[in-house]
Amino acid sequence: xxxxxxxxxxxxxxxxxxxxxxxxxxxxxxxxxxxxxxxxxxxxxxxxxxxxxxxxxxxxxxxxxxxxxxxxxxxxxxxxxxxxxxxxxxxxxxxxxxxxxxxxxxxxxxxx
Amino acid sequence: xxxxxxxxxxxxxxxxxxxxxxxxxxxxxxxxxxxxxxxxxxxxxxxxxxxxxxxxxxxxxxxxxxxxxxxxxxxxxxxxxxxxxxxxxxxxxxxxxxxxxxxxxxxxxxxxxxx
Numbered sequence: 123x124x125x126x127x128x129x130x131x132x133x134x135x136x137x138x139x140x141x142x143x144x145x146x147x148x149x150x151x152x153x154x155x156x157x158x159x160x161x162x163x164x165x166x167x168x169x170x171x172x173x174x175x176x177x178x179x180x181x182x183x184x185x186x187x188x189x190x191x192x193x194x195x196x197x198x199x200x201x202x203x204x205x206x207x208x209x210x211x212x213x214x215x216x217x218x219x220x221x222x223x224x225x226x227x228x229x230x231x232x233x234x
Numbered sequence: 235x236x237x238x239x240x241x242x243x244x245x246x247x248x249x250x251x252x253x254x255x256x257x258x259x260x261x262x263x264x265x266x267x268x269x270x271x272x273x274x275x276x277x278x279x280x281x282x283x284x285x286x287x288x289x290x291x292x293x294x295x296x297x298x299x300x301x302x303x304x305x306x307x308x309x310x311x312x313x314x315x316x317x318x319x320x321x322x323x324x325x326x327x328x329x330x331x332x333x334x335x336x337x338x339x340x341x342x343x344x345x346x347x348x349x
Contacts, residue, residue: 165238165325165340166277210277220265220329221290222338226276 125149126213128225137234141198145211145225148192155187156212157196160227166210170196201232238341240326246347252314255344257326258307267338268301268311269325277325283309284331316348 128145135141143157154173158166170185172178172194178185184197198205208227215221239258247253259266267282281291286303294301298317303309313320327340 163342165327165342167340168337220267220282220338221279224277 125223126211126225128211129228130226132229132231134231134233135201137201137203137232139201139232141201141205141230141232143196143198143209143211143228143230145194146192147194147213149215150189150192152192152213152215154214155185155194156214156222157183157185158210158212158224160208160210162207166224169209198230201230203232203234206231238326238328238339240324240341240344242344243342244345244347246349247316249317249348250315251348252312253316253320253346253348255311255324255326255346257309257311257341259309259326259328260339261307263328263330263339264306265329265331265338266303266309267325267327267329268309269327269340271323271325271343272321280311313346316346318348321347 126145126147156171157169159169160166170180170183172185172187175187175189182199186195194211208229210227211225212222238260241256264285268280269277270280271277278293280293281301282289283303286306299313301311323343323345325340325343327338329338
């Protein structure tokens with residue numbers, strides 16, 4: 123089993139929809155969870171990170187971690203065409219580790 | 235700040251040729267990373283440096299790949315000889331000590347095609 127699994131999509135939604143993006147992971151010791159956004163032909167950029175379980179909200183974006191299920195989610199409310207990008211989850215093996223394991227990314231298109 | 239700067243942005247080369255990718259990290263950042271991204275394998279860490287010293291190169295796929303960081307503002311990733319399966323986007327990224335929650339900043343990538 124891979125350490126981080128992510129449905130590659132693609133996912134196409136109408137403008138204004140709520141989007142749910144998900145990853146599963148295998149190692150219960152993971153504590154930090156990140157979401158990166160990658161626009162076409164650009165490098166990834168950090169969108170949000172969370173520690174341990176629970177939710178973290180930033181504007182229209184909410185990151186959620188369910189450690190009991192080893193499942194992380196990114197929700198986008200009131201999705202906009204500018205949200206069209208590939209979203210990658212990323213998990214370091216431990217605090218202070220730079221060796222992020224990335225999911226393969228889910229490509230999202232928000233249709234006006 | 236100009237961000238992480240990579241060159242070339244695009245390169246098409248013939249199998250067997252040497253390829254050199256270059257990176258200038260963000261000034262003041264003490265960590266530098268080289269990643270490779272393909273459709274099949276996603277984004278993979280190849281090697282990373284701390285204060286110009288290679289810390290972990292376990293992601294480097296073969297001896298054909300080598301990376302150097304002669305000073306704090308410059309790094310190279312070299313493939314010699316190149317093969318078609320090396321075709322990918324290669325990203326350089328940098329970060330500042332004190333990771334957890336700190337951002338790893340990626341460059342825009344070098345798109346390599348080996349024919």
